[in-house]
Amino acid sequence: MSWQVLLAAVGLWFALEGLLYAIAPETMRRMGEWLSRMPLEAVRSGGIWSAILGLILFYCAVRFG
Secondary structure (H helix, E strand, O other): OOHHHHHHHHHHHHHHHHHHHHHOHHHHHHHHHHHHHOOHHHHHHHHHHHHHHHHHHHHHHHHHO
16 A cells, blocks of 8 residues: 555545535534534444445555556
8 A cells, every 4th residue: 555545545534624614614513513412332333434434445446446
């Protein structure tokens, strides 16, 4: 795996997240409040599934791209 690919992926992640906060700050604030009311296990589970999906997408991009 190339460090350039990993660096590009992290850079893209930061850019997309930054755009979400820039374009819809009120929506992001409401999402944060909603997350704070969720049980920790539900937040953790969502994070794990998100990480798994991200790794699968990253693998597919590197393997088949």
